Amino acid sequence: MVDISTRLLKKRLKNPTILTSGILGISSSTLLRVANSGAGAVTTKSIGPRRREGHKNPVVVETPCGLLNAIGLSCPPLGESIEELKDLVKKSRVPVIASIYGRNVEEFVEVAEKISRVKPDFLELNVSCPNIEGKPFGVNAEISARITEMVKDSTDISVIVKLTPNVSDIAEIAKAVEGAGADAISAINSCSGMAINIETSRPILANKFGGLSGPAIKPIAVRCVYEIYEDVDIPIIGIGGIQSGRDAIEMMMAGASAVGIGTAVMNHGIEIFTRICSEIEKFM
Numbered sequence: 001m002v003d004i005s006t007r008l009l010k011k012r013l014k015n016p017t018i019l020t021s022g023i024l025g026i027s028s029s030t031l032l033r034v035a036n037s038g039a040g041a042v043t044t045k046s047i048g049p050r051r052r053e054g055h056k057n058p059v060v061v062e063t064p065c066g067l068l069n070a071i072g073l074s075c076p077p078l079g080e081s082i083e084e085l086k087d088l089v090k091k092s093r094v095p096v097i098a099s100i101y102g103r104n105v106e107e108f109v110e111v112a113e114k115i116s117r118v119k120p121d122f123l124e125l126n127v128s129c130p131n132i133e134g135k136p137f138g139v140n141a142e143i144s145a146r147i148t149e150m151v152k153d154s155t156d157i158s159v160i161v162k163l164t165p166n167v168s169d170i171a172e173i174a175k176a177v178e179g180a181g182a183d184a185i186s187a188i189n190s191c192s193g194m195a196i197n198i199e200t201s202r203p204i205l206a207n208k209f210g211g212l213s214g215p216a217i218k219p220i221a222v223r224c225v226y227e228i229y230e231d232v233d234i235p236i237i238g239i240g241g242i243q244s245g246r247d248a249i250e251m252m253m254a255g256a257s258a259v260g261i262g263t264a265v266m267n268h269g270i271e272i273f274t275r276i277c278s279e280i281e282k283f284m
């Protein structure tokens with residue numbers, strides 16, 4: 001049998017597939033099911049400093065080539081998220097990535113400090129959600145670097161920064177966060193998009209705009225990972241439209257050390273992790 005294990009910084013992953021943030025919430029029992037179903041690591045939905053409702057329905061639209069979502073970073077109160085994370089970290093046999101967000105640098109630091117006490121394997125800074133008011137921090141190299149630097153100063157857990165493709169030069173942002181101490185990068189978050197119901201002549205999503213994920217964005221993700229890989233020395237988790245072992249290999253050829261699987265879980269269920277791994281083994 002082919003050994004497809006990999007390393008992400010100091011952690012060994014039994015295979016390079018990682019459940020991406022946001023797909024299956026923060027419930028420990030759900031994430032443990034994924035961890036036990038063959039994923040190499042799991043990422044929580046982004047955890048914020050306080051309860052957040054998110055956007056009104058509809059928050060998801062299926063398109064012929066991917067999913068458009070505008071959940072709006074909904075999350076329970078921080079104490080509740082921490083309890084779920086604590087249980088997950090205790091029981092998971094694969095590394096746990098805690099995704100976090102804040103509305104400003106101070107909130108990022110507050111969440112990072114509190115979350116770090118339950119010792120997830122990695123923190124992922126979500127500076128790239130397209131479904132917030134205004135532009136995400138991740139479109140600005142200086143602000144992304146400042147958040148990274150402040151969080152790094154507040155924790156001894158390895159920090160991954162998740163980047164947005166909705167910029168003109170993603171490598172510039174990657175270099176800035178690497179310079180600020182980021183240990184790894186995940187790329188990409190979803191691509192900003194819109195769908196209109198032509199019967200009502202209204203946008204379908206209550207938030208008007210949403211983030212497109214799934215097969216449509218894979219070539220964008222591969223290009224972004226390639227550009228980042230050329231400019232930084234830290235590991236990259238490649239995310240965007242991966243549905244098969246061949247897609248995963250393509251992403252790793254672009255420069256990713258591991259790959260995030262998100263929309264494919266919604267389309268194919270949690271069995272997707274073992275299927276992608278056996279396709280990688282076959283290719284190898």
Ligand code: SIN
Nearest residue numbers: 070071072073129131
């Ligand atoms: C959302 O909650 O709207 C999506 C999260 C993300 O894309 O980062």
